[in-house]
Amino acid sequence: MTENLDLLADRYREIITGIGENIERDGLRDTPERAAKAMQFLTQGYATDLDGVVNGAIFESSTDEMVVVQDIELYSLCEHHLLPFIGKCHIAYLPNGRVLGLSKFARIVDMFSRRLQIQENLTREIADAIQQVTGSRGVAVVIEAKHMCMMMRGVEKQNSVMSTSVMLGTFRESQATRQEFLTLTSRR
Numbered sequence: 001m002t003e004n005l006d007l008l009a010d011r012y013r014e015i016i017t018g019i020g021e022n023i024e025r026d027g028l029r030d031t032p033e034r035a036a037k038a039m040q041f042l043t044q045g046y047a048t049d050l051d052g053v054v055n056g057a058i059f060e061s062s063t064d065e066m067v068v069v070q071d072i073e074l075y076s077l078c079e080h081h082l083l084p085f086i087g088k089c090h091i092a093y094l095p096n097g098r099v100l101g102l103s104k105f106a107r108i109v110d111m112f113s114r115r116l117q118i119q120e121n122l123t124r125e126i127a128d129a130i131q132q133v134t135g136s137r138g139v140a141v142v143i144e145a146k147h148m149c150m151m152m153r154g155v156e157k158q159n160s161v162m163s164t165s166v167m168l169g170t171f172r173e174s175q176a177t178r179q180e181f182l183t184l185t186s187r188r
Contacts (some may be wrong), residue, residue: 002021004030004040005033005037005040006034006036007051007090008034008035008036008039008040008167009032009033009035009036011036012031012032012035012036013032015066016028016031016032030094032169040042042075042077042114043077043114043115043116043182044113044114044117045110045111046114047113047115048109048111048114050111050129050132050133051074051109052169053104053107053111054100054101054104054107054108054133055099055104057100057101057103057104058098058099058101058133058134059098059099059100059101059102060097060098061095061097061098061099062097063099064094064095064137064163065094065095066092066093066094066177066180066181066184067093067094067095067099068090068091068092068181069090069091069092069094069098069102069105069106069184070088070090070184070185071088071090071105072088072089072090072091072105072109072167073086073087073088074086074087074088074089074109074113074122074143075114076113076114076115076117076119076122076145077115077116077117078116078117078147078148078149079116079117079118080118080119080149081149082096082107082109082116083147083148083149083152083153084147084148085117085119085145085146085147085148085162086145086148087119087143087144087146087161088143088145089109089126089141089142089143089144089161090140090142090143090181090185091105091109091126091130091139091140091141092139092140092171092181092184092185093130093131093134093136093138093139093140094136094137094138094139094169094170094171094177095134095136095137096134096135096136096137097135098134098135098136099131099134100133100134105130106121108126108129108130109126109169111129111156112125112126112129118165119143119147119162120164122164123141123143123164123165123166124166126141126143126166127139127140127141127167127168131168131169136169137169137170138167138168138169138170138172138173138174139166139167139168139171139176140165140166140167140168140171140178140181141165141166141171142163142164142165142182142185143163143164143165144163145161145162145164146160146161146162147160147162
């Protein structure tokens, strides 16, 4: 880990120098190390896996009605510009004899969002992971996020929000089930 941290810090030193800054001035002297630690934190999802995140928190249950967890905060870095995108994730599933511990939804969102991402893939990865661990009859995931790559650079549109969705199983097959989820998550 220290070797990777040193390598990242060296690269940040090169970037800061490359944009014309003086790496020896007071405000920047320790920035390469701080930036390297921040990047490791922001991409810690690479060091986790689904089994470790779920940690056996799957429980037998006779519940067969929709379970919805909404407004899960997420923070990620777009893989195109390494700029943040920030938003919220709404998840629903239809249990099939097993339920997932509540905190595991947020941990799954964090595991995938703490990687270099595009929102479309992030939405799919979360849905597939929840389907995999629960064996549910269906999974729905909607993400709404603001992208700094669109807000701070390029077109500079401050109020744009990107929404993505993935519907699996019954959520894809049944308009009524999909509509129930979308109605429940729009009551905010």
